[in-house]
Amino acid sequence: MHRWLLNHVDTVMLMLLFVVAAVGFAFLVLTLMRRFAPSLDDREQNEVAVLSVEIVGAVYGIILGFVIVALWEGFNAADDNVAREATAISAIVRNADAFAPEARDRVKLAVGEYVHAVVDDEFEMLREGKNSPRAATAVDGIYAALQSYEPRTE
Numbered sequence: 001m002h003r004w005l006l007n008h009v010d011t012v013m014l015m016l017l018f019v020v021a022a023v024g025f026a027f028l029v030l031t032l033m034r035r036f037a038p039s040l041d042d043r044e045q046n047e048v049a050v051l052s053v054e055i056v057g058a059v060y061g062i063i064l065g066f067v068i069v070a071l072w073e074g075f076n077a078a079d080d081n082v083a084r085e086a087t088a089i090s091a092i093v094r095n096a097d098a099f100a101p102e103a104r105d106r107v108k109l110a111v112g113e114y115v116h117a118v119v120d121d122e123f124e125m126l127r128e129g130k131n132s133p134r135a136a137t138a139v140d141g142i143y144a145a146l147q148s149y150e151p152r153t154e
C-alpha cells in the first residue's frame with residue numbers, strides 16, 4: 001500500500017494531503033477538547049503545554065534527521081550498485097573482444113539482452129519490490145555465452 005501510494009501519487013499532492021490531514025486532526029482534537037473538557041481551557045497549563053510541544057518537536061526533529069540520513073544512504077547504495085553493475089557489464093564486453101568473432105557476438109548479444117531486460121523490465125519491477133524473471137534469464141544467457149567459448153590456444 002505504501003509503495004503504491006509513493007509510486008502513483010504526485011509528491012506535492014501527497015505532501016498537501018498529509019499536511020491537510022494533520023491540521024484537520026489537530027483542529028478536530030482541539031474542538032472536541034474545548035467542547036467536552038472546558039476546564040482545560042482556563043490557560044493555567046500553557047507553560048507546561050509549551051514545554052511539552054517543544055520537547056516533542058525536538059524529538060521529532062532528531063528522528064526526522066535520522067530518517068533523512070538513512071534514506072540518503074539507501075539512495076547512495078543503490079547508485080553505487082548500479083555503477084558497479086554497469087562497470088562489470090562493460091568489462092565483460094571489453095574482455096569479449098579477445099574472443100573469436102562468433103563467440104564475441106554471442107557474448108555481446110547476451111549482454112545486450114540483459115541490459116534491455118534490466119532497463120525495460122527490472123527497474124520498473126524493483127519499484128514494486130519484485131525481481132524480473134526476464135533479467136534472471138538474461139544473466140543465465142551471459143553465463144552460457146561465456147562458458148560456451150572454447151579457446152584454441154593457451
